[in-house]
Amino acid sequence: MPTYATLVDLADRDVQNAQELATIWGEIRTEFEEHGAELRDSYAALGECDFLVIFETDDNEAAFKSALTLYRHGLEGKTMEIVDTEDFSNLVDEV
Numbered sequence: 173m174p175t176y177a178t179l180v181d182l183a184d185r186d187v188q189n190a191q192e193l194a195t196i197w198g199e200i201r202t203e204f205e206e207h208g209a210e211l212r213d214s215y216a217a218l219g220e221c222d223f224l225v226i227f228e229t230d231d232n233e234a235a236f237k238s239a240l241t242l243y244r245h246g247l248e249g250k251t252m253e254i255v256d257t258e259d260f261s262n263l264v265d266e267v
Contacts, residue, residue: 203241212227
């Protein structure tokens with residue numbers, strides 16, 4: 173199952189408090205499941221992005237729908253497919 177990461181920037185979202193932001197994670201998890209995706213991890217981050225969201229999907233269509241789900245909740249970000257470094261090492265060895 174492909175794994176994706178989204179680097180989220182909250183620059184344009186008006187968040188009243190941390191609790192308000194925490195409440196949307198349950199909604200996002202439910203919507204991801206409806207798209208055939210599984211929210212694996214989410215982290216608050218310091219630096220250029222505010223959150224890192226990691227999820228798995230069955231296919232690219234589910235990944236697009238999941239990225240749009242984040243966007244609909246005001247979590248704009250950059251989504252990319254990621255590969256575990258061990259799996260990546262195996263790919264490099266094959267080339």
